[in-house]
Amino acid sequence: MKESTQTSKSFNRGSRAGATLNGHAGFTDRSDTTPQPVSEAFGSGHSDSGDQEASATPGFDMGHFQYAQIAQAVIDQAVLGAAFVDLDSRIQLANRALADLLQYSQEELKGMAVESLLGGPGGAQALLRGTEASHTGHRKPPSVINLKQKSGDIVACLIDSHAIYDENGKTMRFLVFVNPTLPEKESEELNRVENELYRSQGLQTLGILAGGVAHDFNNALEVIIGFSSLARLRLPPADPLHEPLKIIEESAKGAAGLARRLLDASRDNPDDEGPVDTAELVGGAISIITRTFDRKIRIEHRIAPRLPSIKANHSRLQQAILNLCINARDAMQQGGTLLIEADLQTLKLGDGRLAESNSPGHYVRIAVRDTGEGIPPEIVKNIFVPLFTTKGPGRGHGLGLAMVEKMVKDAEGFISVSSTPGQGSDFSLYFPAVFGRRTSAADSRHGQILEGQGQVLVVDDEPRILQFLETGLTRLGYEVLTAESGRKACEIYSSKSDDINCVLIDLIMPGLSGLETYARLKDINPSVKVILSSGYSSGRIRHEAAVTGSSEFLEKPFTLEELSRAMQKVQRN
Structure with missing residues (x-):
């Protein structure tokens, strides 16, 4: 395990400045733990003709051929193009990614002069620039250099070069990473897509937050619409306050409708399929x-x-x-x-x-x-x-x-x-x-008050809405019990289920949610009649309400007339 750990450090691009292979000067032999210089493991770092004839890999000593195999295996795992380059600017080892990029085989790249891939003299110095600076701890950033493929085509690449030193701090060879860059037009389009992704994610987050704000907004409008409709219905048509109350009610309905349409437009609801009015x-x-x-x-x-x-x-x-x-x-x-x-x-x-x-x-x-x-x-x-x-x-x-x-x-x-x-x-x-x-949502907002009788349990965590519902349902002829939480509602219903004809539950509550409360009420009485309501305008909320088996859903804010019709419908069912 110690050997493999040291080997991985040798190729760690983030290692300290002036790092040597193995953290020493060379690889560690399995049979001999004495550190060996890079020159012994890989050869001298120069690739003259004599070395090439004596070694299967230019610049690598046949006596330590196993180390060349290890080096080849390691860089072959790299996703980026990678190569060892000697001091004569000749490639000693190249990985598959670099060979594929330049359209050569790995064998063809061995011993090849870097100059031939750059299309002109002096290019090797540009490719390896900044590596010497790494010994002082002041590396230059990667540079973009054009490389020539076997077909003659030019490909722009991001070059990141690392010098490899012996125990005396002398440069022995270079490890070069090559990453093809995108054409300018494709790069610009990629940046635009990335920016649009960030924008889309921001809008998605905003949409989630807006849904929560809409819940509170609609609860506030429910209080306005509820009490104004209740006050209006208590006045004779000729009363001078009748018209102002009606204007307040209609204005609040308009605000609720606009908020609902803005939320619908900002959200993608895949379940919202069907005939559209x-x-x-x-x-x-x-x-x-x-x-x-x-x-x-x-x-x-x-x-x-x-x-x-x-x-x-x-x-x-x-x-x-x-x-x-x-x-x-x-x-x-x-x-x-x-x-x-x-x-x-x-x-x-x-x-x-x-x-x-x-x-x-x-x-x-x-x-x-x-x-x-x-x-x-x-x-x-x-x-x-x-x-x-x-x-x-x-x-x-x-x-x-x-x-x-x-x-x-x-x-x-x-x-x-x-x-x-x-x-x-x-x-x-x-x-x-x-x-x-197709019946539109607007059709259901007109009608008259329908009175009824029986006992109703109202569950809502908002005190002002609870007050409106208690007053309004009493005005409609019902006997009303109230609960400010799902847990309290379950306690009341467990002792009075035989007397309660209907339960009106808000879906979004702390503690037990509306759906959880409904499930517990059904455990007490599987035939319980429930109206679910919510100020959270969402097709998903409606879908969840329908899946539970509730026959009625009231979207806040609703008027006393709409509440009266829902009460009549659920009791008939």
């Missing part, structure tokens, strides 16, 4: 850009009535539309008009807009049109190529339109682009129409 989808994107774009951009929209649905991933499709809107905004630095259209189109065989991979039929068209600078014809053909961008540094990463194209193709759609320099661009997304009505 076209009008609701486009309306959500319009709501976001209207509130976030500079006022010098005039936003117009034309949405046809009674549009069919689209079979797609809702969050990804909204990201695609928003990406197109952002590109349109960036194309109008001095202001302009952004028009969003949605209508039903019938594309027949031979229609120039129809993609080759799509069949004739009915398509929902969503178009984003701007009055910006337009795109030159020679650039239009490249706009969907990943990493292609005409924006300056820090303004674009060249992935936006490539992502849009992929999202549209995933939905079995296609894109049509028309642009005129100086007049603007039109990006039209076409999706196969899915006929049949």
Whole structure:
């Protein structure tokens, strides 16, 4: 074990300045632990013709041929190109990686002059520069040098050279590491991809944090909406306070809707597949850009009535539309008009807009049109190529339109682009129409108060929400029990399960979570009726709630009307 440890030190690039092989001057023989100088183990370090005839490896003494074999085996394990070079600038040993890089065999490289690989005199000194400085502890950084392959092609390589010394501090040979560099264009693209990866990871972290903030935000809005709706319902329609309370309630709903749409747009939810309400989808994107774009951009929209649905991933499709809107905004630095259209189109065989991979039929068209600078014809053909961008540094990463194209193709759609320099661009997304009505989220927000009766257990860790739910459900005719934690709820339910008709549980609570609480309640009574709710807007949360068997899920903030309907539905079920 001592021998192998010493050998590994010999090739450690991070070893101390002026290191010798084995930490001494040479390798250690298994049968003789006396340190041997490098000159004895490898030869003199010079490669004259006599040495080459007497040795299987130029510059290595046949008497210590086993050490040459060890050296060859060690550098062959290196992923980078590596070679031992003698003082006459001839290669003594080369590994497979270097041979493959330079298109030679390892045998061909043995004894080859470094000059012949550099294409000119004086190159060897440049390749080995800085190695002598390592003896004083002041190494120069690796340098980029062009090497000539057997085919005559030139490859730029990062060269890191290390001098090997004997026990007297005299340079005996060099260990050279060779790493091919990327072409400048590929290197720039790699840097851009790396920067985009960091940016993506940052956005992912921000999205996770935003989800938690949204939970607290929606809980606060729940208190506003809940008590304002409760106060409004207690007043006669003619009361002067009725209208202000309604405005407060609607404003809070608008804030909650905007937060939900922003979160949906920032997250990739692969489970969010299904028929997408076209009008609701486009309306959500319009709501976001209207509130976030500079006022010098005039936003117009034309949405046809009674549009069919689209079979797609809702969050990804909204990201695609928003990406197109952002590109349109960036194309109008001095202001302009952004028009969003949605209508039903019938594309027949031979229609120039129809993609080759799509069949004739009915398509929902969503178009984003701007009055910006337009795109030159020679650039239009490249706009969907990943990493292609005409924006300056820090303004674009060249992935936006490539992502849009992929999202549209995933939905079995296609894109049509028309642009005129100086007049603007039109990006039209076409999706196969899915006929049949789909109930939108907006439909469920209208209705009247439905009163009921029975005993309800309400579980929430937020005192103000607990207060609203207790007051509101009492107003609806229910007898209400409250618990500020999942553990407390289990205690109450275990003693009163025969009397409790329904349990309303918040999913996100410290200690026992909502789902864990629900599981324990089912252990007590498998037929327990539960409504789960959460201010954490996430398709994953909805999915987890559905998997547990809960028939109802209320997304905060909800009104007293929505709560009353959920109570009626769960009790009927």
